Amino acid sequence: MFGTQKSKHCRISPWNRGIQVSGMVAALVVTSAAGASLDEEIDRLTAEVSRHSASVHSLEQQLLHPVNTRVAVFLTLQNHQALDLDSVELFVNDQPVASHLYSATERASLEQGGVQQLFVGNMADGSHQLKTVINARAANRRFVRRELVHRFQKRPGTLRLQMTLDARAPDYEPEVTFVEWN
Amino acid sequence: MNRSSRQITRSLFALLMAMPSGFLPVHASELVPTELATGVTRFALDTGSLAPIIDLVPQLKGDSADYLRARTLLSIGQRQKAKALFERVFAGEVHRAEAALELARLAEASDERKSAVDWYQEASRVGFGELRQQAMLGLADLEREQSRADRAGQYLASMEDGYWAAVGYMNLAANFASEDLNPSRALVALRVAMAMAGQDQDQSRSRDLLDQLYLRAGYLSVRNEEYDKAIDFLEKVSLESYYTPQALYLHGLALAEKGNHRAAMQSWHRAKKFPLAFPGVTDAWLGMGRGYDLAGYPGQAGEAWLAANAAYEGERVTLDKLAQRVHQEGAYKALVEDARGADTQWFLADSRTLTQPRLAYLLRFLEGAGAQLAVRRVARLDDLTRTLSAHQHDLDVFIQALSANLASAGQAGGPGPGALADQHSQLKSALAQLRSQVASPEQAGKLGNLEQLLQASNKRLTSLDQKVAALPDVLNAQLAEARELRAGVARLQTQVSQARVLASTMLDKQVLAFVVTEQQRMVHALDKTEQQIAHLYEYLALETIGEGAR
Numbered sequence: 001m002f003g004t005q006k007s008k009h010c011r012i013s014p015w016n017r018g019i020q021v022s023g024m025v026a027a028l029v030v031t032s033a034a035g036a037s038l039d040e041e042i043d044r045l046t047a048e049v050s051r052h053s054a055s056v057h058s059l060e061q062q063l064l065h066p067v068n069t070r071v072a073v074f075l076t077l078q079n080h081q082a083l084d085l086d087s088v089e090l091f092v093n094d095q096p097v098a099s100h101l102y103s104a105t106e107r108a109s110l111e112q113g114g115v116q117q118l119f120v121g122n123m124a125d126g127s128h129q130l131k132t133v134i135n136a137r138a139a140n141r142r143f144v145r146r147e148l149v150h151r152f153q154k155r156p157g158t159l160r161l162q163m164t165l166d167a168r169a170p171d172y173e174p175e176v177t178f179v180e181w182n
Numbered sequence: 183m184n185r186s187s188r189q190i191t192r193s194l195f196a197l198l199m200a201m202p203s204g205f206l207p208v209h210a211s212e213l214v215p216t217e218l219a220t221g222v223t224r225f226a227l228d229t230g231s232l233a234p235i236i237d238l239v240p241q242l243k244g245d246s247a248d249y250l251r252a253r254t255l256l257s258i259g260q261r262q263k264a265k266a267l268f269e270r271v272f273a274g275e276v277h278r279a280e281a282a283l284e285l286a287r288l289a290e291a292s293d294e295r296k297s298a299v300d301w302y303q304e305a306s307r308v309g310f311g312e313l314r315q316q317a318m319l320g321l322a323d324l325e326r327e328q329s330r331a332d333r334a335g336q337y338l339a340s341m342e343d344g345y346w347a348a349v350g351y352m353n354l355a356a357n358f359a360s361e362d363l364n365p366s367r368a369l370v371a372l373r374v375a376m377a378m379a380g381q382d383q384d385q386s387r388s389r390d391l392l393d394q395l396y397l398r399a400g401y402l403s404v405r406n407e408e409y410d411k412a413i414d415f416l417e418k419v420s421l422e423s424y425y426t427p428q429a430l431y432l433h434g435l436a437l438a439e440k441g442n443h444r445a446a447m448q449s450w451h452r453a454k455k456f457p458l459a460f461p462g463v464t465d466a467w468l469g470m471g472r473g474y475d476l477a478g479y480p481g482q483a484g485e486a487w488l489a490a491n492a493a494y495e496g497e498r499v500t501l502d503k504l505a506q507r508v509h510q511e512g513a514y515k516a517l518v519e520d521a522r523g524a525d526t527q528w529f530l531a532d533s534r535t536l537t538q539p540r541l542a543y544l545l546r547f548l549e550g551a552g553a554q555l556a557v558r559r560v561a562r563l564d565d566l567t568r569t570l571s572a573h574q575h576d577l578d579v580f581i582q583a584l585s586a587n588l589a590s591a592g593q594a595g596g597p598g599p600g601a602l603a604d605q606h607s608q609l610k611s612a613l614a615q616l617r618s619q620v621a622s623p624e625q626a627g628k629l630g631n632l633e634q635l636l637q638a639s640n641k642r643l644t645s646l647d648q649k650v651a652a653l654p655d656v657l658n659a660q661l662a663e664a665r666e667l668r669a670g671v672a673r674l675q676t677q678v679s680q681a682r683v684l685a686s687t688m689l690d691k692q693v694l695a696f697v698v699t700e701q702q703r704m705v706h707a708l709d710k711t712e713q714q715i716a717h718l719y720e721y722l723a724l725e726t727i728g729e730g731a732r
Contacts, residue, residue, distance in 0.1 A: 034684075034688070035555070035556075035559075035688065038559060038681065038684055038685055038688070039559070041681050042259070042559060042562055042563060042681060042685070043259025043260070043261065044259065045563075045566060045674070045677055045678055045681060046258055046259040046562065046566065047258045047259050047260055048674060048677075049566045049569055049570065049674060049678070050232055050233065050236060050257075050258040051236070052570075052573065052667065052670055052671070052674060053232070053233035053236070053569060053573065054232075054233055054236035054237055055663075055667055056233075056573045056576060056577065056667055057233045057234055057236075058237060059577075059580065059660070059663060059664060059667065060576060060580070061213070062660070063580060063583070063584075063660070068642070070213065072213050072214070074214075074215075074218055074221075074222070076218075076221060103229075105228060105229060106225075106228070106229055108228070109224065109225050109228035109229060110225065112224070112228075113220075113221055113224060114221055114222075114224045114225030114228055115218045115220075115221030115222045115224070115225055116222075116225050117213075117214070117222055117225075117234065120213065125635055125638060125639070126635060127631070153631065155634070155635075155638055156638045156639075156641070156642060158213060160213070160214070160215050160218075162215070162218060181215035181217070181218075
């Protein structure tokens with residue numbers, strides 16, 4: 001089986017092989033050049049669509065949330081190590097208005113000083129109640145679920161509410177403080 | 183402000199210029215307090231939802247403003263402008279390391295090696311923590327790519343223990359393994375990487391890297407015929423990892439080389455549960471037959487090889503169908519979208535990842551950087567298509583609602599302004615009467631609130647006439663703007679669709695080439711089993727002749 005065998009000629013002559021190799025290289029170069037120009041085109045389209053999205057968002061904000069009745073709620077973290085946020089639910093006058101389940105990226109962003117715009121809506125002038133339900137894992141490896149209530153007065157103009165979440169050692173009990181920006 | 187910075191500011195404001203011009207736009211800055219603007223922008227950039235913050239970005243103030251602007255420009259594909267702004271950030275006081283790191287990556291992406299080295303060096307000089315570690319890894323990798331392992335090693339030696347140093351040593355080990363005939367240097371580098379990865383605080387990241395390191399060390403040990411060492415490494419690979427099938431095959435191979443065929447077959451039997459797309463699984467099927475053969479069960483060996491043959495044939499059919507679907511529906515739908523399978527419960531999602539053949543092929547295909555780029559292109563364009571469709575729907579609703587509002591403008595129901603003014607004066611006098619009867623501070627507070635509310639509503643009532651008169655003009659301007667934006671959607675949809683066709687064709691070519699390679703792998707595996715079966719039949723025939731002769 002492994003005895004002397006007749007020598008075999010190359011299936012592809014070295015000359016042809018050279019042409020084939022250079023052809024393959026040329027095809028690769030052309031493909032990568034086409035890919036690069038397509039990437040540039042995608043970048044350009046992304047910029048245009050982003051601009052367009054901003055315009056639509058702006059129009060939407062004006063149509064859906066007139067300035068006088070607008071309310072926005074923002075969430076920030078005070079102590080970056082104390083709580084691993086799982087979810088936040090928001091109720092205005094006992095009606096659910098927003099709920100958010102956090103991904104690792106969102107958690108990391110909040111821990112690095114990011115501020116989440118949790119809710120934008122409309123409210124009539126007068127007295128209102130905002131209830132927030134926090135689900136989180138505390139630094140002492142406890143799962144916590146807490147309901148916190150804040151009463152506020154809505155006056156004409158946009159009301160911006162900043163909700164700051166904190167928990168301190170040793171019991172890491174979640175606390176929320178509210179700041180109103182008028 | 184120099185020329186380039188003026189240009190950048192202009193380009194950022196150009197984003198605002200795309201806003202509706204016929205009416206006063208509602209800026210995010212009106213919604214977001216100045217004190218929170220930086221944080222809101224950071225969160226939007228980190229999570230990829232840019233639309234609400236684009237008009238907020240030019241008005242950012244504070245130390246991080248330029249850095250966040252540069253990140254926004256980079257996110258929307260304006261690389262050159264982002265580069266110039268990152269350079270300005272680096273010349274400033276804060277976010278210097280982040281800016282230098284981004285500049286190094288931009289230079290590396292444009293094949294400007296010298297510039298990339300300079301920026302990585304700057305990032306390592308001014309940065310600390312993970313930023314410095316990433317910069318040092320960048321420097322080490324650039325040296326390693328130039329085959330200067332000693333220089334790369336010097337950079338790695340100056341890094342702190344943790345994930346980034348571990349990745350650096352793993353890459354260095356790959357270089358040593360491809361250059362040396364003896365795997366000692368590579369194994370030493372892998373052992374250092376294991377020690378470094380063990381120090382990582384992020385458990386899941388550390389576990390994944392350690393699995394990869396144990397597999398590599400196990401493979402090198404098997405190649406160097408150090409089977410006990412290989413078994414020790416491979417037994418540490420998690421059973422729920424992407425690297426599990428290959429580790430199980432190599433584990434079986436090491437045991438078989440030590441003569442423990444029964445234990446080897448147990449490992450291969452577990453590897454067989456994974457799709458044939460994963461490395462090591464085809465060999466595990468073959469190994470089962472070989473294991474029976476060496477253990478002295480030729481009948482069982484024949485059955486095992488026939489089963490392997492059937493499995494490979496089945497896989498060829500699967501690959502043929504995949505190629506057909508790529509031709510019919512495009513690779514993105516056939517391989518990427520359909521692999522997601524929405525019908526599986528979330529609690530099965532993890533095990534499904536490693537047992538679905540199509541998902542396994544997708545994971546294998548995506549191991550290549552070129553494949554990732556090709557899939558990312560189509561995914562980005564699909565994302566743009568979805569955004570534009572949502573805008574199209576929203577704008578259609580807006581146009582319909584605005585047209586209806588315009589038709590009914592000035593025909594408001596309910597009490598007229600005169601009646602409301604009467605109501606206001608009645609309430610005002612009633613409150614004034616109550617004010618004289620206040621008995622407690624609590625009552626005074628409540629009354630004060632009511633008076634404030636009444637005052638505010640009266641203010642709105644007095645300005646109502648002016649607003650009503652301006653309403654048709656405002657609605658007309660909004661309607662014109664909505665129509666203009668709607669026309670813009672159609673134009674952008676055409677452009678995105680053309681780019682999608684091009685990107686999809688490129689992906690199809692790459693996927694088809696991958697499928698052909700996989701088919702060849704199956705044909706090769708089939709050849710091997712057929713050879714084994716032929717040898718077995720030959721042996722059995724000779725045995726029968728021998729028995730007959732006796």
